[in-house]
Amino acid sequence: MSAQTENIETDTDWEYRPLRLPPGTTRISAATQLSIHAEYSGWELSRVLLYADGTRKIWLRRKRNTPGVPNVIT
Numbered sequence: 001m002s003a004q005t006e007n008i009e010t011d012t013d014w015e016y017r018p019l020r021l022p023p024g025t026t027r028i029s030a031a032t033q034l035s036i037h038a039e040y041s042g043w044e045l046s047r048v049l050l051y052a053d054g055t056r057k058i059w060l061r062r063k064r065n066t067p068g069v070p071n072v073i074t
Contacts, residue, residue: 014061017043023054030056 019037021030037043043060050056 013064014046015064016046017060019058019060021056021058025054025056034058034060 021033034043034045037060038045042062044062046059046061048056048058
């Protein structure tokens with residue numbers, strides 16, 4: 001496992017979502033799918049691996065939403 005992949009798995013400020021696109025998916029189709037994830041779910045592109053068979057492995061990321069701590073009344 002590479003150092004960058006290990007960083008992805010242990011990063012606490014971001015949440016990651018792996019996505020795999022099958023061989024034969026055009027660049028335009030892949031870009032459209034990623035745009036939809038970005039527009040409607042707040043994901044951004046973190047990393048892309050293109051394999052020899054044409055498969056793309058993609059990591060999307062977005063900031064973790066931590067619920068706010070309510071003010072304590074004393």
